[in-house]
Amino acid sequence: ISQCDFMYCFAITLKKMFSGAADLRQRKKQNCTESDKMAPEERNKENSKLGRSPKYMLIQRFAKLFFGCLAAVTSGMMYAVYLSTYHERKFWFSSRQELEREITFQGDSAIYYSFYKELLKAPSFERGVYELTHNNKTISLKTINAVQQMTLYPELIASVLYQASGSEEVIEPVYFYIGIVFGLQGIYVTALFVTSWVMSGTWLAGMLTVAWFIINRTDTTRIDYSIPSRENWALPYFACQVAALTGYLKKNLNSSAEKFCYLLVNASTYTFMMMWEYSHYLLFVQAVSLFLLDSFALAQTEKVHEVYRIYLFSVIVGYLLQFENSALLVSPLLSLVVALMLSKSLQMNMKKSTFVSRLLKIIYIYLVLTIAVTLNFLLKMFIPHKENEHLLKFIEVKLGLNTTKNFTMNWLLCQESLQAPSQDFFLRLTQSSLLPFYILVLIICLFSVTQVIFRKICGEPLKETVKLEDGRIGERPEIVYHVIHTILLGCLAMCLEGMKYLWTPYVCMLAAFGVCSPELWMTLFKWLRLKAVHPILLALILSMAVPTIIGFSLWKEFFPRIMTELTELQEFYDPDTVELMTWIKRQAPVAAVFAGSPQLMGVIKLCTGWMVSSLPLYNDDDLLKRNENIYQIYSKRSAEDIYKILTSYKANFLVIEDSICNEVGPVRGCRVKDLLDIANGHVVCEEGDNYAYSKYGRFCHEIKMNYSPYVNYFTRVYWNRSYFVYRINTVISFQS
Numbered sequence: 001i002s003q004c005d006f007m008y009c010f011a012i013t014l015k016k017m018f019s020g021a022a023d024l025r026q027r028k029k030q031n032c033t034e035s036d037k038m039a040p041e042e043r044n045k046e047n048s049k050l051g052r053s054p055k056y057m058l059i060q061r062f063a064k065l066f067f068g069c070l071a072a073v074t075s076g077m078m079y080a081v082y083l084s085t086y087h088e089r090k091f092w093f094s095s096r097q098e099l100e101r102e103i104t105f106q107g108d109s110a111i112y113y114s115f116y117k118e119l120l121k122a123p124s125f126e127r128g129v130y131e132l133t134h135n136n137k138t139i140s141l142k143t144i145n146a147v148q149q150m151t152l153y154p155e156l157i158a159s160v161l162y163q164a165s166g167s168e169e170v171i172e173p174v175y176f177y178i179g180i181v182f183g184l185q186g187i188y189v190t191a192l193f194v195t196s197w198v199m200s201g202t203w204l205a206g207m208l209t210v211a212w213f214i215i216n217r218t219d220t221t222r223i224d225y226s227i228p229s230r231e232n233w234a235l236p237y238f239a240c241q242v243a244a245l246t247g248y249l250k251k252n253l254n255s256s257a258e259k260f261c262y263l264l265v266n267a268s269t270y271t272f273m274m275m276w277e278y279s280h281y282l283l284f285v286q287a288v289s290l291f292l293l294d295s296f297a298l299a300q301t302e303k304v305h306e307v308y309r310i311y312l313f314s315v316i317v318g319y320l321l322q323f324e325n326s327a328l329l330v331s332p333l334l335s336l337v338v339a340l341m342l343s344k345s346l347q348m349n350m351k352k353s354t355f356v357s358r359l360l361k362i363i364y365i366y367l368v369l370t371i372a373v374t375l376n377f378l379l380k381m382f383i384p385h386k387e388n389e390h391l392l393k394f395i396e397v398k399l400g401l402n403t404t405k406n407f408t409m410n411w412l413l414c415q416e417s418l419q420a421p422s423q424d425f426f427l428r429l430t431q432s433s434l435l436p437f438y439i440l441v442l443i444i445c446l447f448s449v450t451q452v453i454f455r456k457i458c459g460e461p462l463k464e465t466v467k468l469e470d471g472r473i474g475e476r477p478e479i480v481y482h483v484i485h486t487i488l489l490g491c492l493a494m495c496l497e498g499m500k501y502l503w504t505p506y507v508c509m510l511a512a513f514g515v516c517s518p519e520l521w522m523t524l525f526k527w528l529r530l531k532a533v534h535p536i537l538l539a540l541i542l543s544m545a546v547p548t549i550i551g552f553s554l555w556k557e558f559f560p561r562i563m564t565e566l567t568e569l570q571e572f573y574d575p576d577t578v579e580l581m582t583w584i585k586r587q588a589p590v591a592a593v594f595a596g597s598p599q600l601m602g603v604i605k606l607c608t609g610w611m612v613s614s615l616p617l618y619n620d621d622d623l624l625k626r627n628e629n630i631y632q633i634y635s636k637r638s639a640e641d642i643y644k645i646l647t648s649y650k651a652n653f654l655v656i657e658d659s660i661c662n663e664v665g666p667v668r669g670c671r672v673k674d675l676l677d678i679a680n681g682h683v684v685c686e687e688g689d690n691y692a693y694s695k696y697g698r699f700c701h702e703i704k705m706n707y708s709p710y711v712n713y714f715t716r717v718y719w720n721r722s723y724f725v726y727r728i729n730t731v732i733s734f735q736s
Helices: 003-017 021-027 032-036 040-049 054-091 098-103 108-121 125-133 153-164 173-200 203-215 230-249 255-275 279-295 301-321 332-342 344-348 355-382 389-398 407-414 423-431 434-457 477-495 497-516 518-528 535-567 575-587 598-608 621-634 639-648 672-679 699-705
Strands: 593-595 653-657 683-686 689-692 714-719 723-728
Touching: 054 173, 054 203, 054 535, 098 173, 098 575, 098 598, 108 125, 108 153, 108 173, 108 598, 125 153, 153 173, 153 255, 173 203, 173 230, 173 477, 173 497, 203 497, 203 535, 230 255, 230 279, 230 301, 230 477, 230 497, 255 279, 255 301, 279 301, 279 332, 279 355, 279 477, 301 332, 332 344, 332 355, 389 407, 407 621, 407 672, 423 434, 423 497, 434 477, 434 497, 434 518, 477 497, 497 518, 497 535, 518 535, 575 598, 575 714, 575 723, 593 598, 598 653, 621 639, 621 672, 621 699, 639 699, 639 723, 653 699, 672 683, 699 723
Parallel strands: 593 653
Antiparallel strands: 653 723, 683 689, 714 723
């Protein structure tokens, strides 16, 4: 429902309320639906009586669009500036040396940024891309296609933009890189703003969405501590796709707007597919949402199948551009889309409201699921792939279908992002009033959708245009899509805390849409059958009053906290790591290979450029096995065993981290050394008690004692409070 229709209905309502009783009884039968059926001349006469000429309506619509777009863009820009300011206050970036800045990139973030540096150092872009696709200078004894394996398209784009824009003389590479990421986060917020605006018809919903997103930043984004992560590059494009899809699914959309939304869905889906290796899983969840939407005949089948074609083409393009990535061919997204396309002819015969059609619809759903599962099974049989087998094993263990002593599986299970969400998560959402309003909006929408489905089953046709006074918000396909989508994402978030970063932003959007939508309030009032106050008038008042009250309460409680974050100087300084990197750059041979924990190896690769034996990447079975083997330096193994493992990877130097060796974790059994003891059989469980058994001491402790046989294999060359560096001897001395 457009804003003009709202204003028109509002004026008619006021006119009815303040007229005489007899006149009111005569006009009570007339409503906004009848006014829409008037001839253009009659409507123009009525508009002129209310002081609304067509020119006035055009100006009003333009003003609404202009100020809404201005608010959306301003919100995105302010959020990007906010992130930049907060990052500066947290890390003192402008006052740090290059080495100290690079240390702020931890784990896999360090690897992504290191390849960005290599691209800028290459003599040409083509040469840089070739070296990345045939990379043998990162991991010892291994040549990798880094672009494919680590999805480095964001770094390729960033390096091209940096060099093509002539920014070398204007801004440092690191500022340009993080500036792009912060800019994308601004686009992310703008897309959420627009989505809520399109759904509710008022940009007040967009403002509330942005407010909730920023206040719950801990649970909506990981930008604070993992800037180069793939999701920070990819999710803004997915948000743009969702915004365009929301507009595309709307009924009675004019052809120009529909074409624009369709093109935007195309472009954003292709880009999203290229930015994140796990993008096809998120698109699969979206495809399931559209499948359910179409199965209940709540959307135009032609539009839904156009989106399926976009998925299909995106998978094909992604397969080709990602160096024939077989994971896309065996993805559940492709299997589901092909099954739906094969069943399209059957689906077209199911729109008739007959008993046979309803029976066929059940068969149709069963047919689609059967074809999808069978096709996925056949593809995995005949197409060679390594489609995250460890992920499937993890799901089995997570669901309790299997048990394992495998170090990698147990280490993944211990990660906080793969645990069930904590009570603190729900408490934070409740304190910001987000969760209560989301549940309210979700319940109203679900009940309304259920009513619509029952009407469909009973053979009652849906209205082509849903008016405010109808109170049928569940008949709007874009609303039903978002309800299904947030429920599916919510189920995933209840299992894995890391999924909250996909779910919570859309919780903000849906809750803001609901409290700002007169249709939602009107749907509620239809059920309550209000008679004391005119429901349309009350719905319009509440759709303005409730978000205003929420906004003022959020401003009063959370705005001082946000300003404190920006004004308070924090300090992030790691002198021990700085000293280690400085020593490596000055003392270690250029051809040296370092071994240690994967997280530290990523930082060493970024800050020094030296080759390492492992990396913090978890999408490659060989790298996972390497990581487990290198982690044995914290286990109860002999010096000879560790020496053989390290020399098998041609390592020259070993780095022991005191924080891992002497780790005192909050959860006993999830420390690295505990997991290694379980995997190696050095822990025996009897009657609920754990007994440690090994004839060797813990390697990382014993090597510090400087006695034989450890000194025969390893020579300490550097140490500080946090790190101990040992040279791996090529000539072994067996003198005691």
